[in-house]
Amino acid sequence: MITRRSAFKAAAGIAAATALGAPHGALAADKVIDVGGDFSFTGADAESAQRVANGAIMAFDDANKNHEVPGYTFNLIKFDDGTATAGQYDPAQAATNARKMVSDTNMVAAVGPQMSGAGKAMAPILSAGDLAIITPSSTNPDITDPKFAAQYRPAGKPIYFRTVATDAYQGPNMANYMKETLHVKTVYILDDSGAYGVGLADAFQAQATKIGLKVLGRDRLDPKAADYSAVLTKIKSLNPDALYFGGVGQAGVKLAKQSYDIIPKVIKAGGDGMQSADLLSGAGFPAVEGWYATIAAPHVSDDPQLADFSKRYFARFKMQPDDYTITNYDGAWAIINAVKAVIKAGKPVNRSNVRDALQNVSFTSLQGPIAFDANGDLKNKVISVFQIRKDASKPLNDPNAQYKYIGVAPQA
Numbered sequence: 001m002i003t004r005r006s007a008f009k010a011a012a013g014i015a016a017a018t019a020l021g022a023p024h025g026a027l028a029a030d031k032v033i034d035v036g037g038d039f040s041f042t043g044a045d046a047e048s049a050q051r052v053a054n055g056a057i058m059a060f061d062d063a064n065k066n067h068e069v070p071g072y073t074f075n076l077i078k079f080d081d082g083t084a085t086a087g088q089y090d091p092a093q094a095a096t097n098a099r100k101m102v103s104d105t106n107m108v109a110a111v112g113p114q115m116s117g118a119g120k121a122m123a124p125i126l127s128a129g130d131l132a133i134i135t136p137s138s139t140n141p142d143i144t145d146p147k148f149a150a151q152y153r154p155a156g157k158p159i160y161f162r163t164v165a166t167d168a169y170q171g172p173n174m175a176n177y178m179k180e181t182l183h184v185k186t187v188y189i190l191d192d193s194g195a196y197g198v199g200l201a202d203a204f205q206a207q208a209t210k211i212g213l214k215v216l217g218r219d220r221l222d223p224k225a226a227d228y229s230a231v232l233t234k235i236k237s238l239n240p241d242a243l244y245f246g247g248v249g250q251a252g253v254k255l256a257k258q259s260y261d262i263i264p265k266v267i268k269a270g271g272d273g274m275q276s277a278d279l280l281s282g283a284g285f286p287a288v289e290g291w292y293a294t295i296a297a298p299h300v301s302d303d304p305q306l307a308d309f310s311k312r313y314f315a316r317f318k319m320q321p322d323d324y325t326i327t328n329y330d331g332a333w334a335i336i337n338a339v340k341a342v343i344k345a346g347k348p349v350n351r352s353n354v355r356d357a358l359q360n361v362s363f364t365s366l367q368g369p370i371a372f373d374a375n376g377d378l379k380n381k382v383i384s385v386f387q388i389r390k391d392a393s394k395p396l397n398d399p400n401a402q403y404k405y406i407g408v409a410p411q412a
Helices: 004-013 046-065 091-103 116-128 146-152 167-180 195-210 229-238 249-262 277-282 304-317 323-344 351-359
Strands: 031-039 072-080 107-111 132-135 160-162 186-191 214-220 242-246 267-270 292-295 362-364 369-371 384-388 403-408
Touching (some): 046 072, 046 304, 072 323, 091 107, 167 292, 186 229, 195 242, 214 229, 229 249, 323 351
Parallel strands (some): 031 072, 242 267
């Protein structure tokens, strides 16, 4: 079981960099364990995908370098669920990736996906193949909700684990923050038609209505459309205090640009789909200035205790880690700890045994306690709130520099 202190020690131990998928620190006689890594490397969220995926690369390299599992080497294999046609994550490609993972008999677990729409496509296939996956950032609650078990885990056992909270907390808690802290009375809601965006907007709307915020309307954006001026002009005529958007970068970048021109004084907020380097690069200042965004995890990426981790990460990847880099690093360590538990119990390192061990894993990670409930959801549920405030002294596409941490959102 890894402690927070030993996690920092492991993070400090790795020296040389290796390419994704190349075992680092392996001994010649080691058995190689394949782990899949599914992220949206093509399209609107590509930069964020790489930033997050790097967390798992470092975790497995750390484990290999320090021989955390003697006799075994972890090998991370990259899968891209983004396509040029979709311009972002593509559920059809995600399903193809899941089938490829299942067909690799040496693959015992996976990390990812980045997006909930990809997760919904992958989960039934991974369930049939008894292959557990740990997502660092997909937050749609349906995938792990026992009400939808027949759809997303048809083989029975939970296979979809998370190192983040779900939108059952992210959306409602932001509604609470709008009312209690920002004193919003009226709000207009948009979503981008994706599984994540719709689910997040639904959860926000339900809580907003419950606590007395007046919802003036709701519309769905086509993420491939170029012009949102018609709906934004309609919103302007209604004069809401705030706009809430459930969605990711493909629509989010255009929404940020155009809403700055049409409704510049309206408070604007979204979920973790609006907390990314891609938004900063794609929309830029001054359009993104003032946007609120949440993440479904504690904010730890600039914790002084992680300074060595961040320094080593930057030295290797020439970018700063964000909080979902950390949740992916922690997800990879959950797999490493599960494999250690399987070996300690004298069992074969296979998918079924690793899945069972993941269900019971418990350790203190870089973000704090990691343990899963009976459905695979993280027991620790924290929603962090940020606001984009320009810091011209630092890179304008660096989320750590341009998103100012406000605090933890009031829990619903």
